[in-house]
Amino acid sequence: MNKVMVIGVSAGVGKSTFARRLGELTGIEVTHLDRLFWKPNWVEASPEEFLAAQQQVVAQERWIMEGNYAGTVHIRELHVDTVIYLELPLRVCLYRVLKRRVQYHGQTRQDIGEGCKEKMDKAFLEFIVTTYGARKKTMMERMRRYAEEGKTVHYLKTQRQIQGFLDTYMKK
Template sequence: MNKIMVIGVSAGAGKSTFARRLGELTCIEVTYLDRLYWKPDWVEASLEDFSEAQQQVVQNAQWIIEGNYTGTINIREPHVDTVIYLELPLRVCLYRVLKRRVQYHGKVRQDIGEGCKEKMDKAFLKFIVTTYGARKKTMIERMQRYAQEGKTVHFLKNRKQIEGFLETYIKN
């Protein structure tokens, strides 16, 4: 397990927290795609800059890349050996997004680009709700393909499974 993608069904699935904790336990540097994508004040990076930044990361001997960004997943897929997929229920994802909004109000999280204070709007919540089912189906198909390609796939669906996975690194 040297080149790891942490992806999830939705915002609020716990990708960033999981990746941070896994990075601490394995001493593998974590790259948060949101940090590469979002420039100060929520300005989007160009596709060229975003892609180039990822192409540099995947050349490293070890990495954890957190985030979905399926539009550029083809940069990461050929290099990854381990995929960790978090699929928590929609209600949990929504709760976590709302909790995060309150917890980080007016602050910048470590997994987001500098100068991007926590925000949320109705469009983002609507996006989560309306795309959850389709994303879930697509992600399951993607995980099956990864397994067929010989990649190690970890499918974690609840807090107990997530904590159990991380515990294996604490014990070693």
Template sequence: MEKIMVLGVSAGVGKSSFARKLSEKKNIPVHHLDSYFWKAGWIESSEKEFSEKQQQLVKEDRWIIEGNYTGTYEIRSKKADTLIYLELPLAVCLYRVVKRRIANQGKTRPDMALGCPEKLDKEFLTFIISTYSARKVKMRKRMVQFIEESPHHKVVFLRNQKQINGYLEKMAEMPASLYKDNGFN
């Protein structure tokens, strides 16, 4: 477990916080994709810039890369040995996004690019709500695909805050049977 992707069902699921805590526990550098995708003033990086940066990141010996970014998923998945997926209920994700907005009013989070103060608008909330179910299906398929690509790949599927906290506390290897116990088919 040296090259880890942290994915989640939605904004607000806790990917950044989880990745940061995992980084501290495992002493592995963490990279937040939002900080590479966004430039000051909420300007998007070009596809080329964003891809090239990730291609450099995955060359490192050890890494945790946090963020979904479907368009560049394969850059990370080809080099990762572990995929950790967080899936909390939609209501929890929405609550956390609103809470995050209030807590970070006028500030830039540590997992964001400088010059991108926290914001929340109707379009972002609509995006979260309208893509949640489809993303859930897509992410579960990604877990299956990741496991099928190599017998050395590991998937950790965390479906509630108790599992997330327990994983971070114990840092224990999860047996493959747990995937089915968690409803992963």
């Protein structure tokens, strides 16, 4: 496990927290795609900047990259040896998104671009709810393809499985 993608079914599933903890346990540097995509005050990076930033990461010998960003997944897929997919129920994801909004009100989380204060709007919540099922199906198809390509795939569907995975690295 040297080049790791941490992806998930939805915002709020725990990708950032999981990746950070895995990085601490393995000593592998973690890159949060949101930090590469969002410039201060929620300004999007240009497609060229976003691609170039990811290409710099995948050129390294070891990395953990966290985030979905399907439009640029091809960059990461070419290099990844391990894929960790998190899938928790929609209600859990929504609860965590709402909790995060309260917890980080007026602050910038460490996994988001600098100067991007925590925010949430109706459109974001609607996006989560209306795309959850389709994303779940798409991700399952993607996980099957990764396994067929010989990548190591970990499909973690419960908090117990997620913690159990991390616990295996605590013992090493």
